[in-house]
Amino acid sequence: DIVLTQSPDSLAVSLGERATINCKSSQSVLYSSNNQNYLAWYQQKPGQPPKLLIYWASTRESGVPDRFSGSGSGTDFTLTISSLQAEDVAVYYCQQYYSTPPTFGQGTKAEIK
Amino acid sequence: EVQLAESGGGLVKPGGSLRLSCAASGFSFNDAWMSWVRQAPGRGLEWVGRIKRKTDGGTIDYAAPVKGRFTISRDDSKKTLFLQMNSLKTEDTAVYYCTKEDYGDYVLPYWGQGTLVTVSS
Numbered sequence: 001d002i003v004l005t006q007s008p009d010s011l012a013v014s015l016g017e018r019a020t021i022n023c024k025s026s027q028s029v030l031y032s033s034n035n036q037n038y039l040a041w042y043q044q045k046p047g048q049p050p051k052l053l054i055y056w057a058s059t060r061e062s063g064v065p066d067r068f069s070g071s072g073s074g075t076d077f078t079l080t081i082s083s084l085q086a087e088d089v090a091v092y093y094c095q096q097y098y099s100t101p102p103t104f105g106q107g108t109k110a111e112i113k
Numbered sequence: 114e115v116q117l118a119e120s121g122g123g124l125v126k127p128g129g130s131l132r133l134s135c136a137a138s139g140f141s142f143n144d145a146w147m148s149w150v151r152q153a154p155g156r157g158l159e160w161v162g163r164i165k166r167k168t169d170g171g172t173i174d175y176a177a178p179v180k181g182r183f184t185i186s187r188d189d190s191k192k193t194l195f196l197q198m199n200s201l202k203t204e205d206t207a208v209y210y211c212t213k214e215d216y217g218d219y220v221l222p223y224w225g226q227g228t229l230v231t232v233s234s
Contacts, residue, residue, distance in 0.1 A: 040220055095221075
């Protein structure tokens with residue numbers, strides 16, 4: 001199984017500041033035939049199901065604010081929140097869908113400093 | 114609007130069984146690939162298994178920890194997904210989410226609210 005390791009486990013950022021979450025995969029999730037990275041990001045607020053933010057490593061889901069962006073390729077990926085808002089307090093998960101079973105990172109908790 | 118509503122969770126003793134249901138609406142259920150994902154209390158997300166649509170063979174895949182104990186099935190006429198859980202263990206305690214794939218294999222834009230399964234003596 002592909003193991004995803006997120007860093008940091010938690011972060012505290014001032015309102016309006018940038019938040020960066022990293023996700024490292026134990027093997028490449030870049031599919032050479034279509035040059036796509038099989039990596040998604042989810043946001044989960046307390047008491048709610050996860051919400052898809054980003055897929056194909058950098059494609060924003062419809063309705064997701066453009067302060068959320070995804071980057072990276074191969075084994076190293078980043079979710080960036082360009083200007084953290086109060087409503088962004090949540091746990092963020094990366095997920096690979098390159099191979100079965102799909103796996104998730106352990107999660108990164110984002111808080112307001 | 115896609116809606117997924119799980120039911121059937123509850124308290125069960127180790128070794129017991131439980132059947133979860135997921136009622137779907139707002140989309141063509143018979144065309145959908147559906148997955149179950151679980152989350153133990155205070156823990157991260159774990160994929161449980163997936164069933165493809167019948168026109169794609171209805172193939173079912175399971176995560177290793179549940180293979181041989183859990184069975185995923187679907188009733189397209191009733192737009193309902195099922196998860197039959199047998200030989201339950203304490204480590205199966207979790208909120209179980211019904212999800213619908215889109216954009217690609219295992220990309221999960223649609224989630225139900227989840228149903229809590231507690232395995233305890």
